[in-house]
Each structure stands twice: as structure tokens, then as C-alpha cells.
Amino acid sequence: MKVKMILPALTEAKSPFWRPIKYSLFPPLGLATLAGYLDGSDEVVIEDEHVEALDLADEPDLVAIQVYITSAYRAYQIADHYRRKGAHVCLGGIHVTSLPSEALRHADTIFLGPGEDTWPAFLRDFRAGRPGKVYQSRVRTLIGQPPARRDLIKRHLYLVPNSIVVSRGCPHSCDFCYKSSFFHGGKSFYTQGVDQALAEIGSLPGRHLYFLDDHLFGNPAFATELFEGMRGMGRLWQAGGTVKSILAPGLMEKAAEAGLRSVFIGFETLNEENLREQHKYHNLDRDYHEAILRLRDLGVMVNASFVFGMDGDDATVFDRTVEWAIEQGVETATFHILTPYPGTTLHKRLAAQGRIASTNWDLYDTRHAVFEPARMSANTLEEGYWRSYREFYRWSSIVSAAWAKQLWSQRLRHIAYAGGWKKCEALWNLFIRARQVGIVAPLLETILAGFGKQQATTELGPVQTGIRTTVPACSAEEALPADLVSSLRTLTSEQLLRRG
Ligand code: B12
Numbered sequence: 001m002k003v004k005m006i007l008p009a010l011t012e013a014k015s016p017f018w019r020p021i022k023y024s025l026f027p028p029l030g031l032a033t034l035a036g037y038l039d040g041s042d043e044v045v046i047e048d049e050h051v052e053a054l055d056l057a058d059e060p061d062l063v064a065i066q067v068y069i070t071s072a073y074r075a076y077q078i079a080d081h082y083r084r085k086g087a088h089v090c091l092g093g094i095h096v097t098s099l100p101s102e103a104l105r106h107a108d109t110i111f112l113g114p115g116e117d118t119w120p121a122f123l124r125d126f127r128a129g130r131p132g133k134v135y136q137s138r139v140r141t142l143i144g145q146p147p148a149r150r151d152l153i154k155r156h157l158y159l160v161p162n163s164i165v166v167s168r169g170c171p172h173s174c175d176f177c178y179k180s181s182f183f184h185g186g187k188s189f190y191t192q193g194v195d196q197a198l199a200e201i202g203s204l205p206g207r208h209l210y211f212l213d214d215h216l217f218g219n220p221a222f223a224t225e226l227f228e229g230m231r232g233m234g235r236l237w238q239a240g241g242t243v244k245s246i247l248a249p250g251l252m253e254k255a256a257e258a259g260l261r262s263v264f265i266g267f268e269t270l271n272e273e274n275l276r277e278q279h280k281y282h283n284l285d286r287d288y289h290e291a292i293l294r295l296r297d298l299g300v301m302v303n304a305s306f307v308f309g310m311d312g313d314d315a316t317v318f319d320r321t322v323e324w325a326i327e328q329g330v331e332t333a334t335f336h337i338l339t340p341y342p343g344t345t346l347h348k349r350l351a352a353q354g355r356i357a358s359t360n361w362d363l364y365d366t367r368h369a370v371f372e373p374a375r376m377s378a379n380t381l382e383e384g385y386w387r388s389y390r391e392f393y394r395w396s397s398i399v400s401a402a403w404a405k406q407l408w409s410q411r412l413r414h415i416a417y418a419g420g421w422k423k424c425e426a427l428w429n430l431f432i433r434a435r436q437v438g439i440v441a442p443l444l445e446t447i448l449a450g451f452g453k454q455q456a457t458t459e460l461g462p463v464q465t466g467i468r469t470t471v472p473a474c475s476a477e478e479a480l481p482a483d484l485v486s487s488l489r490t491l492t493s494e495q496l497l498r499r500g
């Protein structure tokens with residue numbers, strides 16, 4: 001059987017003029033995971049429109065398309081095309097799960113929720129000549145799943161080919177998050193077995209890994225065992241977590257020892273009223289400042305994530321948030337406009353209040369105000385969002401934030417991180433258009449490894465002291481080039497993760 005798997009791209013990712021690096025970061029891991037369930041005799045290809053032109057002239061028997069909200073229209077166009085050609089078209093992913101009736105108009109079969117149980121069930125039915133119309137995931141487990149078909153991924157087209165997911169979902173339920181709607185009907189947080197996860201990590205080439213888990217630290221027992229197993233593997237990695245998990249005693253120390261280099265943290269807002277409104281209770285009464293200092297002491301960088309437009313926000317929120325992040329010496333920040341994804345609690349609330357202003361899914365990219373904010377206009381929200389990025393990444397802000405640190409080495413490193421990111425966006429664009437991203441990646445990896453050795457030295461002392469006390473200020477010159485490269489890798493891959 002000829003099977004074609006497609007990750008369609010949103011328009012911005014295909015621009016002939018400007019291609020943000022974020023679309024060339026991670027391969028389509030979800031599709032590679034599903035490909036693991038196909039037979040050895042099946043002929044399968046994965047095409048990711050973010051990094052390559054689709055071959056629409058082929059004649060597959062079965063087409064599987066992953067649909068995100070911002071690529072939904074393109075996904076439907078491709079689906080219609082293949083249905084006209086007589087292929088059996090399957091649509092799945094987050095947007096399909098949110099709006100099944102919309103997706104059904106363009107598919108022979110749709111899949112709701114994660115695909116580990118439904119996709120193999122469908123394949124059996126399809127081969128038996130009786131494919132169903134709708135498959136709803138109910139059995140949620142990663143134990144014993146076949147390995148993802150990473151051999152189908154064109155690694156050279158990605159800057160971070162080693163993305164990995166060892167858990168699914170999250171133990172929390174914030175109103176704006178896709179989690180509750182996507183995992184509806186079954187478990188909403190579960191992990192692989194530790195041995196299975198370590199085996200997958202061990203199978204990945206190079207040193208750098210990016211955990212795309214919603215909350216890698218969400219199950220502390222699992223995380224602790226995983227980090228203990230990773231110690232000594234020589235990996236350098238990045239992940240996402242909550243303020244609560246960062247403050248949890250002992251966990252970050254183990255993560256840092258295992259090679260953690262940066263964490264994406266959902267601070268979301270500095271306003272308690274907002275946290276309550278969004279049911280983000282795990283951030284309430286947490287000392288954000290302490291979390292940042294804790295990571296700094298461990299030599300782990302912070303990518304602070306903020307959401308603007310919650311009901312407690314007025315037009316002053318932007319400057320206050322940016323100032324706070326600068327004062328805290330945060331290396332990088334990711335800002336988002338609150339976006340009511342269909343299926344979320346937030347969407348239900350705003351719809352009931354008649355405040356949804358647009359259902360053009362292309363605008364649901366966290367850069368547009370698609371609802372009516374409570375205490376400012378939509379224009380003010382969008383302008384404030386863009387201003388926040390400009391202000392945070394001004395040279396004067398970068399220098400001020402760097403000065404929140406005590407040592408010259410830390411300050412210079414900070415300047416290299418933030419400055420490098422801004423300067424190198426244009427450079428990355430060139431690499432992408434020349435299809436050279438993969439050539440750069442191993443080079444970065446090599447230099448990153450150099451930085452890793454230096455980091456390992458700091459770990460000889462008490463973990464808590466980290467870079468702050470064990471890297472002398474005069475070693476800054478040595479640290480800079482590798483740091484800069486490390487930061488490029490970190491920043492580019494972190495900037496727009498999750499709601500970015
Ligand atoms: C990595 C990532 C990215 C990467 C790359 C994505 C990629 N290559 O797949 C980058 C940085 C490019 C990115 C960009 C964006 N992202 Co993003 N991203 C993620 C992240 C963190 C992980 C995705 C992942 O790999 N998951 C792990 C794999 C194994 O699972 P999976 O892909 O979901 O696949 C499983 C199921 O969905 C299902 N499935 C999927 N497709 C199909 C198809 C069939 C036929 C079947 C049977 C099953 C099936 O089966 C798979 C196995 O279980 C998610 C958060 C999350 N946890 O999902 C956000 C997330 C998907 N991103 C999101 C958003 C908003 C964006 C952006 C709009 C951000 C922006 N402002 O630009 C862009 C636009 C993306 C686009 N092309 O349209 C939202 C999506 C919201 C929505 N309702 O669609 C999420 C959920 C973050 C959030 N919490 O809000 N993203």
C-alpha cells in the first residue's frame with residue numbers, strides 16, 4: 001500500500017521573502033510516530049511543507065494529514081485534492097479534534113485525540129475494506145508503542161532534528177490550553193516507561209535534544225528516574241516546565257546534572273486575578289523571582305513565556321511585563337496574544353459572552369487579537385504585543401537585563417544570547433532558503449559540545465553554585481563563542497514553542 005503523510009504549512013512558513021527559522025526547527029514527529037504502525041511492506045513517505053514543496057502529482061492509496069489551526073485551510077485544500085484523485089484521506093491532530101464537523105467535510109476518516117490507539121485500529125479496518133468515518137481515542141498509553149519512523153525524517157532540513165516526546169499532556173488544566181479538549185475522553189497525562197524513553201534517547205545521534213513534552217517535569221517520579229538514567233549520557237537538552245516544578249526541591253538539580261540547558265517557563269502573567277481567571281492555580285503564590293534565580297544558579301537559561309489580553313490586563317500590562325522580565329535578567333522572552341482555540345474552556349467562556357471577533361483560523365496564531373479584550377481595544381492589544389518584542393530585544397534592554405547578573409561572564413553571555421538571536425534571524429533565513437539548515441546543525445552541535453565540557457567542569461563543585469561561582473569572570477572570552485552558538489540553538493527553538 002502506498003501511504004503519504006503530510007504536514008501542511010501555514011502561508012507564512014512558505015514565504016519566498018522571509019522564512020522564520022521556527023518553521024525549520026522540528027520535524028513532524030507526530031506523523032513519524034504514526035508511520036511506526038505501518039507494515040514493513042507499505043511504501044510510505046512523509047512530506048513537511050514547512051521545509052519542502054509537496055509532490056501533489058503522486059497517486060497514494062492512503063493520505064494522512066496533520067491539521068493545526070493555522071494550517072487548517074491548507075490542509076483541507078490538500079485533502080480535497082487527494083480525494084478527487086481517489087485516495088482515502090485521513091485527517092487528524094489538534095484542530096480536527098476541536099472541530100470534527102468542519103474536518104469531516106474534507107475527509108474520508110477523521111481521528112479525534114492522540115493516534116496511538118485509533119490509527120492502528122483504522123489500519124486494520126482499512127485493510128479489511130471497512131474503514132470507519134470517525135475514530136475517537138480512548139486508550140491512552142505510550143507503553144509498548146513501536147518506535148517512531150525517524151528514518152523517514154529528512155534530518156538535514158531541520159535545525160533541531162532530535163525532538164523527542166516522552167510523555168503526553170499535562171497534569172494541569174489551564175483554560176486557554178489545548179490540553180483539555182485534545183485529551184478529552186481519556187487520560188490527559190501519561191508517560192513512556194523510563195527504560196523505553198532512555199532507549200529512544202540513546203538511539204538519537206549527536207548530543208542535542210529538545211523535549212517537546214508539554215510538561216516534562218509533570219510526573220516528578222518519572223522525571224527523576226529519567227534524569228538519573230540520562231546522567232553520564234553527555235546530552236545537552238532543553239525542555240518546558242512550570243514555575244512549580246522549578247521550585248520543587250531537587251528536581252532541577254537532577255535535570256541540570258543530566259544536561260538541561262534551558263527551560264521554557266509559562267509565567268503567563270504577573271497578575272493573580274488573571275491566573276485565577278484562567279484556572280492556572282499552580283502558578284499562584286509562587287515566587288517567580290526565586291525560580292529564575294534557582295535556574296541561574298544551576299547554569300540553566302530561562303525562556304519566559306507571557307500571554308497578553310486576559311481580563312485583568314489593561315494597556316499598562318505590556319510595559320510592566322517587559323520591565324519585569326528585564327529586571328529579572330531573563331535571557332529570552334516569548335510573548336503571545338491570548339487566543340481562544342476552539343474546544344478550550346476559554347473559547348466557551350468568550351463565545352458565551354459574545355466576545356469572539358473572528359473565526360478566520362489563519363489569525364489564530366497568537367499574534368492577532370481574535371476576541372474583544374475586556375480592558376483595552378483589540379488594536380491596543382496587538383500594538384502592545386509587537387511593542388513588547390521590540391522593547392525587550394532593544395540593545396539597551398538586553399544590556400540592562402544582562403546587568404541583573406553579577407558576573408561579567410554572565411553579562412557577556414546574556415548579551416551574546418539575546419543579541420545573537422536578533423542578528424541571526426536574517427542569517428537563518430538565508431540558510432533556510434539555501435536549504436542549508438542541516439549543514440549548519442552538526443557544526444553547531446560540535447561547538448555546543450565544547451561548551452558542554454566547560455559546563456561539566458562547573459558541575460564538579462556543589463550543583464547549587466553552578467556557573468555563578470565556578471566559572472571565573474576572566475573565562476568569559478573562552479565561553480562566548482560556544483555560548484553564542486548554544487544560545488542560537490536555544491533561542492531559535494524556544495522562541496515560539498507552544499503558543500509562540
Ligand atoms: C513542536 C511544536 C511546534 C513546532 C513544529 C510542529 C511540528 N513540526 O509538528 C513549531 C515551532 C513549528 C510550531 C509552530 C506553531 N505552533 Co506549535 N507546537 C508544537 C508542540 C510544542 C509539540 C508538537 C508535537 O510534536 N507533539 C508531539 C507529537 C508526537 O504529537 P502530535 O504532533 O500532536 O501528533 C499526535 C496527534 O496529534 C495525532 N495526530 C496528529 N495528526 C494526525 C493525523 C492522523 C491521520 C492521525 C490518525 C492522528 C494524528 O497522532 C499523533 C500521535 O499521537 C505543540 C504542543 C503539543 N504538545 O502538541 C505546539 C502546538 C501544536 N502549537 C501551536 C501553535 C498555536 C503553533 C503556532 C501557530 C505558533 C505561532 N504563533 O506561530 C505555529 C503554527 C504551526 C503551523 N504550522 O500551523 C498550538 C496549536 C493550537 C491548535 N489548536 O492548533 C500548540 C498545541 C501549542 C499550544 N499549547 O497552544 N509548533
Ligand code: SF4
Nearest residue numbers: 170172173174177214
Ligand atoms: S498551559 Fe501548560 S501548565 Fe497549563 S495545561 Fe497547558 S501545558 Fe499544562
